[in-house]
Amino acid sequence: MKNIIVGLSTLIIVGLMVYVASIGKAFQGGEAGKIIEDIKTFKKAEVSQKENTELNSLKDRAGNVSEFKVSQNFKSKCASCHGVDGKGILGPNLFGKTSQEIYTSLIEYKSGRKENPIMRGLLMKIEESELKELADEIGSFKDKVK
Numbered sequence: 001m002k003n004i005i006v007g008l009s010t011l012i013i014v015g016l017m018v019y020v021a022s023i024g025k026a027f028q029g030g031e032a033g034k035i036i037e038d039i040k041t042f043k044k045a046e047v048s049q050k051e052n053t054e055l056n057s058l059k060d061r062a063g064n065v066s067e068f069k070v071s072q073n074f075k076s077k078c079a080s081c082h083g084v085d086g087k088g089i090l091g092p093n094l095f096g097k098t099s100q101e102i103y104t105s106l107i108e109y110k111s112g113r114k115e116n117p118i119m120r121g122l123l124m125k126i127e128e129s130e131l132k133e134l135a136d137e138i139g140s141f142k143d144k145v146k
């Protein structure tokens with residue numbers, strides 16, 4: 001009887017040792033450890049990709065709450081002050097003005113005939129042909145709204 005109990009306990013202990021060693025192996029390296037590392041990096045990549053998508057959609061929404069599509073050029077150069085739909089934030093509303101009115105204003109700022117340090121400084125770096133394009137685009141905003 002005593003022998004049987006000792007034998008069983010030995011078996012259980014040895015079994016536990018093998019079990020612990022096999023778990024340990026996963027963290028120490030080897031095939032199981034590699035798989036765990038893979039899962040970790042995979043999760044990280046998945047999370048950062050998700051974060052990126054969310055960040056981008058947030059960024060998009062922040063500067064892109066418009067009923068209609070606007071050019072990247074307008075978005076990056078003008079929308080920060082005039083709003084992505086041209087309706088004005090820091091700068092005045094442009095929505096509803098004609099392309100000609102806008103172009104005339106732009107040239108006046110650029111030449112210094114109309115004085116405004118913000119608009120002048122900004123327009124100095126932009127060619128007149130590009131201003132014409134932007135003016136045409138902004139002038140067409142009103143036609144894009146259903």
Ligand code: HEC
Pocket residue numbers: 077078079080081082090091092093094101102103105106115116118119122126134135
């Ligand atoms: C840093 C902010 C800022 C940016 C960026 C900016 N503007 Fe302006 N814009 C202003 C301000 C402020 C005024 C008003 C100036 C004034 O009182 O004469 C203005 C005025 C104007 C006007 C005259 C509007 C009116 O009612 O007379 C036009 C047209 C205009 N901007 C077009 C543009 C275009 C096109 C761009 C992009 C190339 C642009 N703006 C970028 C701040 C900005």
